[in-house]
Amino acid sequence: AAMxxxxxxxxxxxxxxxxxxxxxxxxxxxxxxxxxxxxxxxDGCEWNGEVVFVAAKNNDMGILRYAEELGRLAQGNNGCTGxxxxxxxxxxxxxxxxxxxxx
Numbered sequence: 001a002a003m004x005x006x007x008x009x010x011x012x013x014x015x016x017x018x019x020x021x022x023x024x025x026x027x028x029x030x031x032x033x034x035x036x037x038x039x040x041x042x043d044g045c046e047w048n049g050e051v052v053f054v055a056a057k058n059n060d061m062g063i064l065r066y067a068e069e070l071g072r073l074a075q076g077n078n079g080c081t082g083x084x085x086x087x088x089x090x091x092x093x094x095x096x097x098x099x100x101x102x103x
Contacts, residue, residue, distance in 0.1 A: 002040065005033035010040070026050035034062045041070070049078035052100075056082030056091050064091070074100050 002010060002024040014020065020040065028037040029051040037051070052072065055063035056079040067073045073095070080102040083092035096102070 002027040002033070002036060003031045005031060005036050007036055007039050010036065014043070020045050022046050022048045022050070026054060029060070029063050030054040030058070032058060032060055032063070034060070034066060037063060038066065047072055047075065049075050051075075053078035053082035056080070056088065056095060057085050058082075059086070059088045059091055061091070061094070064094070068098055073098055 002020075005028070010020075010024070020043075022045070025037055025040050025045050025047050028034075028040055041047070047067075052064065052067050052075060054060075055067065064073065064079065067075075067079075073079065079095045079100045080092055083089075083095060084102075092102075
């Protein structure tokens with residue numbers, strides 16, 4: 001549901017007791033749904049390094065800035081790897097300048 005970006009579907013599932021794992025935040029980030037990622041985070045869904053990895057891989061600076069705002073940018077240092085995978089030098093440079101260390 002998180003991959004679709006439709007918060008109403010996510011709310012419906014949560015209301016009916018469907019648990020959401022870190023996969024939900026990663027799916028929202030992978031699909032570029034920054035607003036949904038923010039809502040999931042506000043609802044208490046946890047993150048892992050996959051969120052930053054896919055945001056960097058997809059050149060999604062909005063999600064990367066949000067991760068930085070939350071202090072999760074360097075979580076696992078996966079962002080640098082994500083930026084390198086698709087050749088996003090500008091993203092890699094930004095990540096390093098903001099505290100991420102390449103693996």
